[in-house]
Amino acid sequence: MTDATTRGFIGQLAQGDRQALLSEGVEQIFPARSALCAQGEIGTRVMLILRGTAKVGRTLSDGSHTVLGLCGPGDIVGEASAVAGEGSARLAAVIAVDSVTCRVLAASRFRQVLRARPEIYRTLVAVTNDRLRRTADNGVRQAAHPVACRTARMLKELAARYGRPAPQGLLIGLALSQHDLALLVGASRESVVRALSRLRTSGIITTSRRKIIIRDPDGLGRAGEHH
Structure with missing residues (x-):
């Protein structure tokens, strides 16, 4: 098994759901420092990271830049705008730190998979909530520790x-x-x-x-x- 099938969002899926999702789309390699997705662009793709590291960042209204987190094997990228529906803009940019290999599928197809396999959607919600909790906890630590x-x-x-x-x-x-x-x-x-x-x-x-x-x-x- 690769790291991607045992970790992150992908690793939490049941075997059948995992295989179904990974069979979608095409494999794509993003070179180091290239963008998997850009802040503000319309979200038309969802990416499942198989190998490599990516950095999630956001440019604020004053022009300053903040790093929200890192993504690695098993993580999903671009799901928020995909779930939000057609025409939804991405809230953050995701940049490859080293060479990143992803399974890339259309946002519309990802929504179809979620409707056909509701357990994937429930896992996605749990992963999103955990991500929000970690962000909040990190904010508390930065203020107090x-x-x-x-x-x-x-x-x-x-x-x-x-x-x-x-x-x-x-x-x-x-x-x-x-x-x-x-x-x-x-x-x-x-x-x-x-x-x-x-x-x-x-x-x-x-x-x-x-x-x-x-x-x-x-x-x-x-x-x-x-x-």
């Missing part, structure tokens, strides 16, 4: 969603830069670099270019506790 605590909690969350076994521990299966992590944590890159350095010194994580391995999950959990 130190950067070191927030960094550890974000790594724990990413490991739970995208972690896969590696010789040294649990590899977060995303192409994750320090800059992207800082945007997710809601802190300066320098502050997050210091937090990562402390976690490395404590033997909790190891890092290399765009890779983070959790060596001590219990220690990471303790580092994320706010006293």
Whole structure:
């Protein structure tokens, strides 16, 4: 099995629903830094990520940019505007961090699949609610908790969603830069670099270019506790 069939939205589907959805559309590769979809465009496609990492971001009215989250194998992109119906604009942009392989299907066909297989729709609602909860929780953490605590909690969350076994521990299966992590944590890159350095010194994580391995999950959990 690939990561995409065991994780995220796709991984939560029953086998029959999963196979039915993945049989739709065509496979498409998006090169690094290319757009899977753009903010404001009419949503005509839905993408199921099979491999790679994408970044969800939104440009605000004052011109500033915020990163809302990362997507990896098993995640779905573009479903909100598709479910909203014909002519609905996308609320955020999704940009490939590294090479991203997707199963791409027309929004109209996706709506037909949801009508034919209501369990897929129910799973989609649950995934959307979980995403909203994580966003709200992250906002509370940014307001109330130190950067070191927030960094550890974000790594724990990413490991739970995208972690896969590696010789040294649990590899977060995303192409994750320090800059992207800082945007997710809601802190300066320098502050997050210091937090990562402390976690490395404590033997909790190891890092290399765009890779983070959790060596001590219990220690990471303790580092994320706010006293």
